[in-house]
Amino acid sequence: MNKVIETILDHRSIRTFTKQQLTKEQIHLIVQSAQQASTSSYVMAYSIIGITDERIKEQLANISGQPYVKDNGHLFVFCADLHRIHQLASPEEKTAIEESLETTEQFMVAIIDTALAAQNACLAAESIGLGVCYIGSLRNDINRVNKILNLPPYVIPLFGLAVGYPNEQPEKKPRLPFDLVYHENEYNNQSIYQSLQNFDKELNHYYHNRSSNVRNDTWSDQMMRKYKKLERLDVTGFVKDKNFNKR
Amino acid sequence: MNKVIETILDHRSIRTFTKQQLTKEQIHLIVQSAQQASTSSYVMAYSIIGITDERIKEQLANISGQPYVKDNGHLFVFCADLHRIHQLASPEEKTAIEESLETTEQFMVAIIDTALAAQNACLAAESIGLGVCYIGSLRNDINRVNKILNLPPYVIPLFGLAVGYPNEQPEKKPRLPFDLVYHENEYNNQSIYQSLQNFDKELNHYYHNRSSNVRNDTWSDQMMRKYKKLERLDVTGFVKDKNFNKR
Numbered sequence: 459m460n461k462v463i464e465t466i467l468d469h470r471s472i473r474t475f476t477k478q479q480l481t482k483e484q485i486h487l488i489v490q491s492a493q494q495a496s497t498s499s500y501v502m503a504y505s506i507i508g509i510t511d512e513r514i515k516e517q518l519a520n521i522s523g524q525p526y527v528k529d530n531g532h533l534f535v536f537c538a539d540l541h542r543i544h545q546l547a548s549p550e551e552k553t554a555i556e557e558s559l560e561t562t563e564q565f566m567v568a569i570i571d572t573a574l575a576a577q578n579a580c581l582a583a584e585s586i587g588l589g590v591c592y593i594g595s596l597r598n599d600i601n602r603v604n605k606i607l608n609l610p611p612y613v614i615p616l617f618g619l620a621v622g623y624p625n626e627q628p629e630k631k632p633r634l635p636f637d638l639v640y641h642e643n644e645y646n647n648q649s650i651y652q653s654l655q656n657f658d659k660e661l662n663h664y665y666h667n668r669s670s671n672v673r674n675d676t677w678s679d680q681m682m683r684k685y686k687k688l689e690r691l692d693v694t695g696f697v698k699d700k701n702f703n704k705r
Numbered sequence: 706m707n708k709v710i711e712t713i714l715d716h717r718s719i720r721t722f723t724k725q726q727l728t729k730e731q732i733h734l735i736v737q738s739a740q741q742a743s744t745s746s747y748v749m750a751y752s753i754i755g756i757t758d759e760r761i762k763e764q765l766a767n768i769s770g771q772p773y774v775k776d777n778g779h780l781f782v783f784c785a786d787l788h789r790i791h792q793l794a795s796p797e798e799k800t801a802i803e804e805s806l807e808t809t810e811q812f813m814v815a816i817i818d819t820a821l822a823a824q825n826a827c828l829a830a831e832s833i834g835l836g837v838c839y840i841g842s843l844r845n846d847i848n849r850v851n852k853i854l855n856l857p858p859y860v861i862p863l864f865g866l867a868v869g870y871p872n873e874q875p876e877k878k879p880r881l882p883f884d885l886v887y888h889e890n891e892y893n894n895q896s897i898y899q900s901l902q903n904f905d906k907e908l909n910h911y912y913h914n915r916s917s918n919v920r921n922d923t924w925s926d927q928m929m930r931k932y933k934k935l936e937r938l939d940v941t942g943f944v945k946d947k948n949f950n951k952r
Contacts, residue, residue: 461708462832466738466825489887491713493880495824498841499931500924502881507888514890537892542885543928545897551929558932562941562950563844569813570841570863573820577742578713581828585709594745594817597810608891616817633740634749638789640736643758644855645784650792677747678793684746685790685805686798694809694952703809703950705941 465585470630472589473526475622480532484586488621491582492575504572505539507607508532517606518618522595531588531622535596536576538568541612557705559612565703572616583621593618600696614700629668632661654678712832717877719836720773722869727779731833738829739822751819752786754854755779764853765865769842778835778869782843783823785815788859804952806859812950819863830868840865847943861947876915879908901925
């Protein structure tokens with residue numbers, strides 16, 4: 459077990475940070491780490507917005523509903539970005555380039571590129587003693603986030619990343635059983651239900667025995683509660699308005 | 706600079722591997738590392754298929770057009786997976802759950818979850834002396850990959866990951882200028898074109914001076930060549946056929 463794998467396996471999301479702010483050097487190192495991730499066909503289809511303005515942080519925290527969007531050592535917003543490429547096209551090239559940029563394939567490429575970069579950023583941060591929490595809840599009002607950050611066409615905010623010095627040490631949360639996630643040569647559709655029942659028992663035990671927020675819950679119940687609510691339906695139209703996923 | 710950041714910053718894609726295969730323990734450690742990544746609302750919306758059958762590797766290599774899809778130490782295929790959650794729904798819940806699973810929002814969630822896991826897998830592999838290469842070219846024929854791996858509804862293959870002992874040591878490829886990727890408080894739409902022209906010069910210098918595949922090229926030219934071709938248009942319909950991104 460080396461330091462990299464230790465850092466990876468020790469991950470837990472941190473939602474309470476001290477007031478200490480990241481230094482410029484730390485921010486630079488985290489972004490530089492993000493940039494070194496693999497990228498599809500060298501497209502590097504992302505931008506990272508660092509939020510230092512307290513009023514903007516407050517607005518984003520209101521959208522998210524999470525206090526740690528405001529109270530952290532630094533807040534990043536990761537955006538899928540094909541705008542740079544669109545800017546490169548000459549007037550004669552524009553139509554062909556746009557048709558290509560607006561496919562579902564390129565939407566996927568931009569999301570994957572952005573997420574790979576973000577995960578590098580997380581591990582870089584965690585390796586220097588910082589904690590992180592992804593913030594998908596910025597998509598509670600993706601149109602407003604878009605306006606606040608003044609994002610041009612072909613740029614969409616995917617998620618935030620709160621980073622800072624941990625002021626809590628939560629337990630590690632269990633993951634799905636290995637055999638349910640890792641398949642050999644083809645998808646193994648057998649015994650999913652049985653495996654999930656076993657996982658539900660394990661997770662229920664975890665929830666009963668953890669040091670805070672003790673509750674009676676299972677993964678199945680959580681997932682059914684979550685997915686019974688139709689949420690963020692405006693994301694579909696927003697994405698298309700920004701010229702992604704249109705064809 | 707610690708070992709994690711060193712590993713991250715030292716990344717380069719490896720496309721030539723020795724014949725040595727990964728051990729079961731290495732595969733387990735890589736998958737376990739993938740699983741410890743952050744996940745949106747605890748959904749863990751991915752599956753990983755390890756390919757050991759030489760005939761399947763050959764078929765996938767043909768789709769990809771890349772020899773290293775066959776010649777590597779191990780091949781993973783990372784799939785976005787909401788199938789498990791769909792399986793959990795009772796007959797009465799199915800309609801509501803399906804409506805929710807089939808939104809663009811959940812398509813994004815599944816892609817992000819899968820990519821975060823994959824990047825953990827990469828870094829875990831690289832930390833133990835292995836090289837990696839993402840294989841987006843499996844999407845050259847995503848329908849066939851889907852059939853070969855026998856993927857159920859709500860599961861789509863996003864990309865492969867070839868892993869193995871490096872048999873080459875390519876130079877690190879430059880990344881976009883920091884200031885073009887990192888913005889403060891809002892998107893900085895100024896001087897993109899000028900920055901990219903500078904980057905083009907830097908990259909052209911890199912291509913002229915690298916130890917193999919010397920060529921005359923820039924990022925702008927590459928991107929325009931790439932995006933002038935409309936490719937993988939079948940991905941759009943495929944994704945919807947698998948019940949993703951439908952509403």
